[in-house]
Amino acid sequence: CSGFSNSQSNANEDWFISPELDMSGLDNLKISFSHARGPAPMINVGVAQGWYKVFATSGYTGNPATTAWVEVTGVNQNITDGWQYISSGEVTVPTSALSPQTRIAFRYMSSNTQSATWEIKNVKVTGEQEGTESFKVTNWNVEWLGCTDFGPEDESGQLSNVVQAMLLMDSDVYCLQEVINTPSAPTVASLVAQMGSSQWGGAIVPANTGYCNQRQAIIYKKSRVQLVSSQELSNGNGSQGNSYATNWSGGRFPSVYNINFVSGSTTIPVSLVNIHAKAEDGNATSYTRRKGGSEGLKGILDGAAYNTKNIVVIGDFNDYLVGTTSEACNCSISPFKNFMDDTARYTGITQNIIDVDNDWGNHPIIENIIISNELVDNYVANSAVQETDLPNQIFGYYNTTSNHLPVSARLQFEVLGTPVFEKAAWAVYPNPVRNELNITATAPLEDKLTAIYDLTGRQVFSGEIKGESINVSMLPAGIYILKLDGRSQKFVKE
Template identity: 30%
Template sequence: MRRFLLGCLAVVAVTVANAQTQADTALRIVSWNIEWFGSTEAGPPNKNLQERNVVRILRFLDADIYALGEIVDTMRMRRVVDSLGANYGFTISDFCSAVASPDFPNWLTCQKLAYVYRKDVVSNVRVRGMLRASQNAYYNFASGRFPYLLNANVNKNGKKRNINVINIHAKSGTTSTDYTRRRNGAIELKDTLDQFFSRTPVILVGDYNDELHRSISGFGTSPYQVIVADSNRNNANYYRSITLPLSYAGENSTIGFSTVIDHQIINKRMDSMYIAGSAAIRKDVLTVVPDYNARNTSDHYPVFSSYSVIAGDTSVFIAPPPPPPPAPPIVQGFKIGPNPFSNVLYYRSGKTLTDVTMALYNAVGAKVWQRELATIPANVAQQTQVPSSLPPGVYIFRLLSKEETHQLKLVK
């Protein structure tokens, strides 16, 4: 009996060793929406507990690249990364919904995209927001929550490859408008991927806010069908929806819902490295945070996949550089946006204005909102609330001051 037990233990040891060897040589990528991380206005109420649980889970998942969503408190995220050790780096998007740069007043309170990565695996990191020159993309990706691109060289088991990770947090909601914005965003993003990224590995990860085999909005076809359907391996722009089987298997990626809305899709070049069957929704985080389903950390589960890195081009590939974001630190004249707007307008003047009156007029010329200010200082980002009850449509914005006047068309 003793020999039998020793034999069993030896088999287990070998199995664990083999699994560890595969983990050490595979590139591991995790995408995770961390619900309103660090926000004082929404998400899990105990922010210190949320932070501690995030550290526990990231250590447990032991990935090389984490693509994260809904990062609000950047200092808390820095503490999380510091807790992981000196071998980890991170980067956070300089944009989010209705916010074009950290100069905007509410950048600190909005949901940002982020990456955390192992510096001994990931090098030559470059990041940027995609499609920022497109007004259509601005609207379709939740009013400026553009896809966040990480381009880097990865080194595993002595083999190096340049890859692109694209982190998205798509427009939420179940209305026909929400569905259309997700669909149109996917169409424009795929056009860019086909044109500029077909010869380099790409993985598209994040909170898609919809299914891949149907729509949560009840409109039948997935808004991502344009990408999912391009699955012919003979095509130059072939895409593999590696999390689609999880939907067919009845999995769920959020607490309390029966759908998979957090996905990972890879292109042809990335598919050559994909370890078949490795895509998974990591509900085993419950072994680290047993009360995770009480939403003390997030309402989303992490999504995981792994890759066997094969030698390839390690030159840094970045699509044509983006234009400067709107409302730069120094502006000429007067800038206001976003356009289309919702219930907040952000503005900046190139010079100091005094005795200011700002107003909105509807399509028939009736004044529907007005605000008076003694001063608008030069080159200081400002914001103002407008009535959320304003119906969708075209509005005329007018600014009167002692120094100058401005008028432009805005759309809600």
């Protein structure tokens, strides 16, 4: 939107208003977007006066002037260069604006003496189903962080930029590759100190990597994540004619971090298997070592110690999950095909992401995330993304910070001890159910319109109750949420 027309500024108040969004039954509603202003001399025009604001409403009247808007505060307005996109940050939508008819609006203003152009893209609204909470997991190869011989030349500047990036992404846990940690250069402790040691923790195995010897670390938000234990997975079987150690870059073994996600009194155990596979160096041997490492690792994870745990295999795979980066091997099969073929146990949630940093045509990313079957229902659909805003937020990102983009995803869990399923004035039985779900109420229902949602938030049924039961025989087996008369109840369909 712009107030500049016919070679002059014009006074405007313009509204860009979303369609209706059903935000009923959601918690922790957030909005984020990318925005830019220009031209460069005008980027700060009207910022102090509030010319570029975001609002929400629970009921749009059809006229912005008569609608009761609630401002969405906390939007990052710190645009420092003309037409340079920055992230708004993930800001909270006030609960007073949540309803089945929520709308989000962007208000632009200008005067007859000054005006800028405001550009907005990548608008995303997210929320959590009542009684659930999501956790953001991010993977990032931070390019020789802590090594003065390789990577960005300014080590202290790189460290500060990594801190800035992690605070901007605001994830609950970061899995990092290419971290060097020694007594004289304690990179993990330095990251935690700059981020705030009262809020953040970190770990790396081994604790002393040796000078310019890369290993995989984690940084985590203490209020949301507990570190239980950590170790290297160093005792796997050899494969493809090589020892297990050789297949993992001569001993750059996967690191497993056993953590608990924490929400109130609820703890959810998850094992993060942080890997950095053998890099592609133009010969078929590298491909073979990646394939051998994958086979050895899967043998460990399929074993009794891990095959019933919540597993996230995350890291720099140095290859695609479908197809391969390798031209020297004269093949087209991913070295991680053994994971991808075992669909009963594993799902590659990043397999379809196309790398935005691509000089040679479209290709998938090589930083990937695979989850075990225990977590498939907890993955928030379509939440796996590259963090594409970072190069716009950090000056000279690829030269000063990292030559890799982070990749993030969200896992959502039911939170025990919340009142959402306990406050209903009605109950359902039998539970689990096969065909007819019966409803018994402590008082007459005011509204007999009902809806059923699966755990991804997708509505799978809506209608009016006839009598005191609902036929759910058409639903696939799984866990569902029934919403009726302003309340919710969980049930299991066999």
